[in-house]
Amino acid sequence: MKGVLLVNLGSPDSPTAKDVKPYLDEFLMDERVIDVNPVLRNLLVRGIILQTRPKKSAKAYAKIWWDEGSPLIVLSERFAKKVQQHTDMPVALGMRYGSMSIKKALQELKDKGVDEVLLVPLYPHYAMSSYETVVVKTMEDKKEFFPEMKITTLPAFYKSPEYIKVLSESIADGLKDFDYDHILFSYHGIPERHIRKSDPTKFHCKIDGSCCSVNSVAHNTCYRHQVYETTELVKNYLGLSEEKISTSFQSRLAGDPWLKPYTDYEFERLAKEGKKNLAVVTAAFVSDCLETLEEIAMEGKEQFEEAGGEHYKHIPCLNDGDAWVAVMAKWVNEWQAKEVLPV
The missing domain is CATH 3.40.50.1400 (Rossmann fold)
Structure with a gap:
């Protein structure tokens, strides 16, 4: 059975330094975000950046936080729900960083009987620190926890x-x-x-x-x-x-x-x-x-x-606009029917 995994960046659980710190730790300790020697990265992130950045970032998050939660999470959830309305495949949403993990999303799909997944990094362009790290993390989780799954990745769609x-x-x-x-x-x-x-x-x-x-x-x-x-x-x-x-x-x-x-x-x-x-x-x-x-x-x-x-x-970004939802639904349904991917 086929299913779709949408993956975006992620967000802290709340706009507080307490929740921002572990989120930033996971994000900045990613070797594809700060691609230096692991010892140096640990010193830089945990010895310097995380001593002051969480409070500053928490204030920034508080300025844009919605009643429903993180705008990125809320908008991504709305988008995923709308895409689900246009396909009969299960659609799950995961985040590269934070509590809404890729592993949880893959488990959600597995529980619905999915064994073939279209991975959709929600980034138009290819970069080590965005598109690539989503693909690498997903394949790592597949290898460790879901070896029976087949995963196909949607290419960067910047010129589609x-x-x-x-x-x-x-x-x-x-x-x-x-x-x-x-x-x-x-x-x-x-x-x-x-x-x-x-x-x-x-x-x-x-x-x-x-x-x-x-x-x-x-x-x-x-x-x-x-x-x-x-x-x-x-x-x-x-x-x-x-x-x-x-x-x-x-x-x-x-x-x-x-x-x-x-x-x-x-x-x-x-x-x-x-x-x-x-x-x-x-x-x-x-x-x-x-x-x-x-x-x-x-x-x-x-x-x-x-x-x-x-x-x-x-x-504003495309967010959960109906025209954007229709494009994504078309892509995933074409993959389901013919395994055709946009170029």
């Missing part, structure tokens, strides 16, 4: 025409009645070394401004190429002018070079260049979360306005 269509139309809807000067596509940031580590050729990815436009098998696992491709495809779909859009990267740790340009620097640059009305799209995520709701929608607005900008709008 159906995804680009629903994303573009969602952006267009968010731009209604907003007379923008500029649209900034802000994607989650990752260290530059992750790009090179994910390059199967070990020589193509130079992050030099040109390698992303030169065709290569490396693009299948190159986050930088994939996000720029998403921006370009949305631009073409909506007929946006080149001078009115740009791409940037948010969230970084000090000490290492991360993908540039940095989003917070772009807020200041665009405002000082005379852009008064800025719209921001966070297309690395399909569900709004701490990074979109607090870092972009709140802090980003403050940064842009302090630099001289006047009007700012964060375009």
Whole structure:
């Protein structure tokens, strides 16, 4: 019997330092998130970061927390329930980090008689610290606890025409009645070394401004190429002018070079260049979360306005929108019927 496993990032159980600390510990101790020597990672995370970060992060979570719980969890649950309404396969939801584990979701599917699973990492783009770690963790849990299960993974869907269509139309809807000067596509940031580590050729990815436009098998696992491709495809779909859009990267740790340009620097640059009305799209995520709701929608607005900008709008993620649900339902049902996956 076939079933579907949707996996998103995860969240603390509450916006308190007590619950944020174990969540951050699991997240930051992931070798695909902080990919350094295990001893150094333990020292960095547990000896330094976790001494202060939980209180700071808890305050940030508290600013965006809903009555029903974590926005990411609530939106993901709504999405999963809607997808379930469009397929006769069991649909389970798991999180890479936190109490809603992948193992629990696989057990839920097993209890319903599922022995063949379509794994859907809810990330449009391939990155070590998002898509890849979901796949690796799922396969580890399968090997240890569910050896009889067969698992097929949905590819990164960053350039799927159906995804680009629903994303573009969602952006267009968010731009209604907003007379923008500029649209900034802000994607989650990752260290530059992750790009090179994910390059199967070990020589193509130079992050030099040109390698992303030169065709290569490396693009299948190159986050930088994939996000720029998403921006370009949305631009073409909506007929946006080149001078009115740009791409940037948010969230970084000090000490290492991360993908540039940095989003917070772009807020200041665009405002000082005379852009008064800025719209921001966070297309690395399909569900709004701490990074979109607090870092972009709140802090980003403050940064842009302090630099001289006047009007700012964060375009919501796809979340549980009916058009996005329909696309996902189509993909999973095609897999069920023909084992066809989007490319």
